[in-house]
Amino acid sequence: MNRRSTDGRGPAIRPRVLLLSLAAGTALLASTMLVVPAANAAASTLGAAAAQSGRYFGAATSSFMFSNSQHTTILNREFNSIVAENEMKWDATEPQQNGFNFTGGDRLVAHARANGMSVRGHALVWHAQQPGWAQNLSGTALRNAMTNHITRVAGHFRGQIHSWDVVNEAFADGGGGGRRDSNLQRTGNDWIEVAFRTARAADPGAKLCYNDYNTDGINAKSTGIYNMVRDFKARGVPIDCVGFQSHLGTTLAGDYQANLQRFADLGVDVQITELDVAQGSNQASIYERVTRACLAVARCTGITVWGVRDSDSWRRNENPLLFDANGNKKAAYQSVLNALNSVSGPNPTTPPPTTTAPPPTGGGCTASVSLNSWNGGFVATVKVTAGNSAIRGWTVRVALPGGTAVTGTWNAQASGSGGTVNFANVSYNGQLGAGGNTEFGFQGTGTGPSGTPTCTAS
Ligand code: 9MR
Numbered sequence: 001m002n003r004r005s006t007d008g009r010g011p012a013i014r015p016r017v018l019l020l021s022l023a024a025g026t027a028l029l030a031s032t033m034l035v036v037p038a039a040n041a042a043a044s045t046l047g048a049a050a051a052q053s054g055r056y057f058g059a060a061t062s063s064f065m066f067s068n069s070q071h072t073t074i075l076n077r078e079f080n081s082i083v084a085e086n087e088m089k090w091d092a093t094e095p096q097q098n099g100f101n102f103t104g105g106d107r108l109v110a111h112a113r114a115n116g117m118s119v120r121g122h123a124l125v126w127h128a129q130q131p132g133w134a135q136n137l138s139g140t141a142l143r144n145a146m147t148n149h150i151t152r153v154a155g156h157f158r159g160q161i162h163s164w165d166v167v168n169e170a171f172a173d174g175g176g177g178g179r180r181d182s183n184l185q186r187t188g189n190d191w192i193e194v195a196f197r198t199a200r201a202a203d204p205g206a207k208l209c210y211n212d213y214n215t216d217g218i219n220a221k222s223t224g225i226y227n228m229v230r231d232f233k234a235r236g237v238p239i240d241c242v243g244f245q246s247h248l249g250t251t252l253a254g255d256y257q258a259n260l261q262r263f264a265d266l267g268v269d270v271q272i273t274e275l276d277v278a279q280g281s282n283q284a285s286i287y288e289r290v291t292r293a294c295l296a297v298a299r300c301t302g303i304t305v306w307g308v309r310d311s312d313s314w315r316r317n318e319n320p321l322l323f324d325a326n327g328n329k330k331a332a333y334q335s336v337l338n339a340l341n342s343v344s345g346p347n348p349t350t351p352p353p354t355t356t357a358p359p360p361t362g363g364g365c366t367a368s369v370s371l372n373s374w375n376g377g378f379v380a381t382v383k384v385t386a387g388n389s390a391i392r393g394w395t396v397r398v399a400l401p402g403g404t405a406v407t408g409t410w411n412a413q414a415s416g417s418g419g420t421v422n423f424a425n426v427s428y429n430g431q432l433g434a435g436g437n438t439e440f441g442f443q444g445t446g447t448g449p450s451g452t453p454t455c456t457a458s
Pocket of ligand 1: 213
């Protein structure tokens with residue numbers, strides 16, 4: 001959900017003045033006024049509360065639900081990221097081989113744009129929800145169909161997707177920690193890395209995720225995935241994130257957070273991608289613990305719930321979501337909101353700005369670039385970090401070598417050409433809390449930037 005954008009609609013972080021009296025009944029003295037470290041004013045929606053620490057809070061939805069005003073009112077009010085519950089899957093987007101249908105996906109992306117939300121892409125390849133024609137393919141024909149599908153779908157949505165679930169549910173349940181048998185797996189064990197490389201070429205700006213379920217703790221399945229991600233990182237296979245679906249029952253593994261952390265320690269982002277929790281006495285508590293686990297892991301960049309109201313859920317008999325069938329906030333909603341609001345002051349889940357970036361220069365923000373270059377072209381990812389106080393907007397100035405041209409930009413507005421290009425925030429990622437960060441990117445021909453860009457905040 002949302003390619004690299006950090007929704008900035010949360011309230012600015014303000015210093016709070018505490019008045020202390022020295023003794024009961026005595027007058028307050030000016031000398032007893034203490035300025036305590038900045039704390040977040042409590043945000044009143046999930047998206048705004050998550051944005052206080054640079055995270056998103058999303059929901060799965062479907063374009064046909066937009067006409068349901070209760071659903072859509074909640075969606076637009078509470079969430080700053082969306083994911084298509086079904087409309088970006090293989091059977092929906094390529095019902096006939098090479099015959100593509102982006103109607104639902106386009107409507108979702110347009111809705112997200114109009115409402116300042118980012119978009120998760122779900123899912124490019126999966127053993128389930130394949131169109132009939134793909135189910136009947138095997139070997140080279142299926143491998144070619146897979147890469148064509150990824151190229152066309154990720155290419156269609158290029159620049160609009162925060163994170164793509166490139167491969168979904170490729171590991172087996174049952175304790176062995178190995179791959180799931182499927183027509184895709186039978187094309188060769190390298191199908192997953194081929195999928196990731198193909199997706200990177202099709203949309204260099206999207207974070208590329210592996211997504212699975214029953215990975216909500218350290219177990220054989222999550223360890224199998226962990227080993228794959230470690231191998232991919234070692235060999236340069238382009239993987240950026242791992243999605244933990246988190247379709248949960250009435251208990252939560254005690255090592256849920258530790259499991260997220262071990263993946264983050266491999267150098268990938270982690271995301272909670274399809275959260276829902278069976279109704280029961282523990283529902284609010286499990287939602288809270290999952291939220292706190294994400295907040296405690298610096299590279300846990302966002303949470304998505306798998307639907308808005310209980311009545312929208314694929315598990316509707318279990319009432320697993322944050323809003324009841326009448327659109328009322330449940331206890332679980334309040335527990336999540338409180339947890340998100342409990343993150344006070346500069347985002348405690350990322351290292352302080354002094355260790356991640358040079359001290360703020362002038363305008364209260366810094367920028368750093370990471371480059372992915374090849375002969376004749378490059379993709380630059382730029383991280384913008386606010387200084388010691390919240391900012392309302394930013395402009396990053398990048399010096400480019402002669403002969404370099406910017407050919408595409410995401411999550412920023414580019415202006416200027418030739419030697420210097422200015423990138424300004426767009427509507428949804430200008431506001432950053434103190435120490436908060438967001439990312440934008442651009443691609444180009446020629447050689448990428450080599451110096452450190454300057455950042456000016458407003
Ligand atoms: O919620 C989705 C439901 O509407 C579909 O019928 C189902 C088809 O397989 O997929 C559901 O979403 C799944 C998601 O795409 C991947 N992880 C498991 C989700 C729940 O089954």
